[in-house]
Amino acid sequence: MSRRLPSTPPNLPGFAFIRVLGSGGFADVFLYEQNMPRRLVAVKVLLAEVVNDEMRQMFQAEANIMAQLSSHPSILTVYQASVAADGRPYLVMEYCSAALGQRYRAVQLPLAEALSIGVRIASAVETAHRQGVLHRDIKPSNILTTAYGHPVLSDFGIAATLGEAEKSDTVGLSIPWSAPEVLHDDVSGTVASEVWSLGATVYSLVAGRSPFEVPGGDNSSITLMSRIEKARPAPTGRVDVPASLERVLARAMSRRPKCRQATALEFIRDLQAVEEELGLPQTPLEVAMDDWALATAVDLDERTHINGQHALDSRGPRRRTRRSTLHRSGSGLGADSHLREGSTGRGRTAPPTTRRLAWGISLAAALLVAVVGAGILTVVQGSRTIPVVTDVRGEVDGAAVVFTWDDPGIEGGDAYVVTVDGEPWPMQRAARVDVAVDGGDRVCASVTVTRDGKSGSPSAERCVDVEAEVG
Numbered sequence: 001m002s003r004r005l006p007s008t009p010p011n012l013p014g015f016a017f018i019r020v021l022g023s024g025g026f027a028d029v030f031l032y033e034q035n036m037p038r039r040l041v042a043v044k045v046l047l048a049e050v051v052n053d054e055m056r057q058m059f060q061a062e063a064n065i066m067a068q069l070s071s072h073p074s075i076l077t078v079y080q081a082s083v084a085a086d087g088r089p090y091l092v093m094e095y096c097s098a099a100l101g102q103r104y105r106a107v108q109l110p111l112a113e114a115l116s117i118g119v120r121i122a123s124a125v126e127t128a129h130r131q132g133v134l135h136r137d138i139k140p141s142n143i144l145t146t147a148y149g150h151p152v153l154s155d156f157g158i159a160a161t162l163g164e165a166e167k168s169d170t171v172g173l174s175i176p177w178s179a180p181e182v183l184h185d186d187v188s189g190t191v192a193s194e195v196w197s198l199g200a201t202v203y204s205l206v207a208g209r210s211p212f213e214v215p216g217g218d219n220s221s222i223t224l225m226s227r228i229e230k231a232r233p234a235p236t237g238r239v240d241v242p243a244s245l246e247r248v249l250a251r252a253m254s255r256r257p258k259c260r261q262a263t264a265l266e267f268i269r270d271l272q273a274v275e276e277e278l279g280l281p282q283t284p285l286e287v288a289m290d291d292w293a294l295a296t297a298v299d300l301d302e303r304t305h306i307n308g309q310h311a312l313d314s315r316g317p318r319r320r321t322r323r324s325t326l327h328r329s330g331s332g333l334g335a336d337s338h339l340r341e342g343s344t345g346r347g348r349t350a351p352p353t354t355r356r357l358a359w360g361i362s363l364a365a366a367l368l369v370a371v372v373g374a375g376i377l378t379v380v381q382g383s384r385t386i387p388v389v390t391d392v393r394g395e396v397d398g399a400a401v402v403f404t405w406d407d408p409g410i411e412g413g414d415a416y417v418v419t420v421d422g423e424p425w426p427m428q429r430a431a432r433v434d435v436a437v438d439g440g441d442r443v444c445a446s447v448t449v450t451r452d453g454k455s456g457s458p459s460a461e462r463c464v465d466v467e468a469e470v471g
Contacts, residue, residue, distance in 0.1 A: 006030075010045055010084035015092075024155075026050055031095065034079075041079065045090040059089040065133055066091070066156055074124040074286055076144060076154040096152065101141025104205050111206065111240050116283040117143065117151045118202040118271050123286035124153045125194055126264035130287075136189040138197035139177040140204050175221050176210035177201055180229050180255060191264070192257035198267055199252025199260075206245075207236040211253060231255030245274045248426060250436070259400045259434040266428065273426035386456030389416070389447040394464040400434045401464045403445045407431050410449060417448045417455065441466045 006028045009017045015032040021042060022029045029044045046059065063081035070078040077094040084090055100117070103109070109117075121143060128135060135142075135156055142155045173182065179196035181187050203211045211234075212227035213219050233253055235246055248270040254260050261267040268285060275282050387408035394403045403418070410416075415427040420435055421444055435443050444463040449456045 007045065007047060009043075010086055010088055010090065012043065012084060012090070015041070015043065032092075034092070040095040042093045042095045043090055044093060045084065045088050048086070048088055051088055056083065056089060063089075063091065065131060069124075069128055069131060069133065069156055072124055072127050072286065073150065074120040074152050075127070075156060076152045093154070094146070094152075096144035096146055096154075098145040099141055100143040100145065100151065100205065101139070104140055105208055108208055108238075109205050111238070111278070112275075112280050114202060114205040115245075115271050115275050115280065117205060118198070119268050119275075119283035120151055120286060121153050121201070122198050122264045122268045122271070125198060126268065126287050128156060129191055129194070129264060134189040134191075134194060135197075136182075136194070137174055138194060138201055139174045140201055141174075143201070175224050175228070176213060177204070178228070179253075179257070180231060181257065183225050183228060190257070191262075192260055195252050195260045195262075195264060195267055196257075198264060199249050202271070203233065203236060203249045203253070206238060206241060206249075211249075229255075242274065242277060243423065244277055244426060245271075247423075248274060251434075254400075254434075254436050256399055256434075256436075259436055262430070266430070269428065270426040386451045386454065387414075387449050388457050389449060389459040392445060392447055392459050392462040394443070394445065394462045396437075396464060396466055397434075400436050401441075401443045401466065402432065402434050403447075403462065403464075404432045405447055405459070408449065411451075414449055414451045417450055418445055419448070419458070420445045437466045 004023065006020045006023045009020070009028075009030045009032075012032065014035050016035070018031040018033060018040075020028065021031050027044050027046050029042055032041050032043050033039070034041050046055070060081075063078075066078045066081070069075050076096070079092045079094070081089070081091050121138070125135060125138065133156065135153065137155055138153070142153060143151050144154050145151055175183065177197045177200040179193040182189060182193050187193060200211050209215065210224075212224055231253060233250065235241075236249075248267075251270075252260050252267055261270060265285075265287065272282050272285075387410060389405050389408050392403055392405045394401055396402075410429070415429055416431070417427055418425045418433045420433070425433065427450065433445065435445070437443055442463060442465050444461050446458045446461045448458040
């Protein structure tokens with residue numbers, strides 16, 4: 001089928017049309033120059049044939065969500081949304097001149113860059129999911145690059161909104177990066193299908209091709225769908241890709257949704273574990289902290305606030321004190337200099353006994369800072385026994401073996417390392433792992449808890465035999 005011509009760009013007050021940037025199944029994108037403030041912008045305009053009253057209402061609701069999401073550093077910034085004089089809704093967005101959809105096929109991306117992009121884009125997707133928004137068209141060509149080289153996810157909201165109006169319409173699908181259940185119209189989009197698309201996208205950035213594409217072979221839509229149905233992507237083919245990353249991507253593109261990473265956040269943790277394994281700087285997570293976590297942080301500060309100065313709780317922390325928290329609270333030396341001048345923080349002179357007590361507290365705080373700076377955190381933490389996992393259970397569930405275990409009492413910062421058939425998997429906090437299997441396989445797993453960079457004793461290995469008829 002021939003590609004359609006772009007629609008006529010709308011006349012937008014305050015904007016001057018420059019040229020067409022691209023066309024999609026539901027919208028066209030044009031380059032405009034905004035008059036005030038003067039800047040180049042990308043304007044996405046819905047096609048007239050898909051617009052009706054219901055669609056306008058849905059577009060307005062989605063545009064409001066987009067405005068909230070666009071503050072994310074890895075989501076394309078939206079400046080405004082409105083309806084043109086001809087009745088077509090449009091979004092005015094940040095203009096990005098480069099797209100990964102062109103670059104990853106032309107040159108081999110460094111592995112560190114591909115992993116970093118994966119973490120940042122998955123952070124954007126996780127943020128959207130927490131707002132109840134599904135992207136439903138995650139792929140390399142929807143990852144743009146800002147003028148400062150930062151990857152951002154584009155096309156949020158439009159395809160998802162239109163998909164709600166007509167769930168059976170597959171025009172907006174991008175077959176090479178769509179999950180089997182979406183291609184077969186079982187679902188219009190889920191968190192699990194988004195995880196699939198994230199895995200397929202990172203695979204593409206690493207391999208230079210989509211996961212089920214055969215170089216020089218038949219890559220028609222029907223053939224690709226048949227390969228995706230089997231959900232057995234070939235290895236990326238790069239010698240610098242560790243086996244752990246191959247497993248992470250294969251898990252994300254498992255045929256069974258429940259065998260994939262449960263969330264985009266879990267996918268992020270897997271990628272960060274690969275970065276750590278390779279000795280690469282860990283790409284920071286870009287997901288906003290929950291309100292309750294912020295409130296807890298404030299409470300902890302208030303609990304150690306004495307007479308306008310921060311001091312140490314005499315009982316000591318049970319968990320490792322973060323160095324940045326000590327800096328925010330003010331150094332012990334700073335508190336000491338005020339107290340030696342006789343100030344209690346309220347403009348009154350402290351009695352001698354109070355001054356001596358304050359000096360002792362300040363000295364203890366200064367010593368603690370020195371100890372933390374030297375890395376001797378065991379003085380603060382004391383001796384904490386690393387818990388041991390016992391009684392690992394395993395059972396066959398369709399085309400996977402599911403291993404589960406009871407939480408032995410892990411704390412914040414602890415993680416599980418699951419070893420499957422002698423190979424360690426990425427660290428996780430869930431007390432469960434799903435291993436895709438073939439018929440006749442024997443799968444063995446053990447679990448170890450890590451704490452403060454140290455590993456405890458592994459559990460007894462649990463093995464499960466899979467009947468030959470399981471496929």
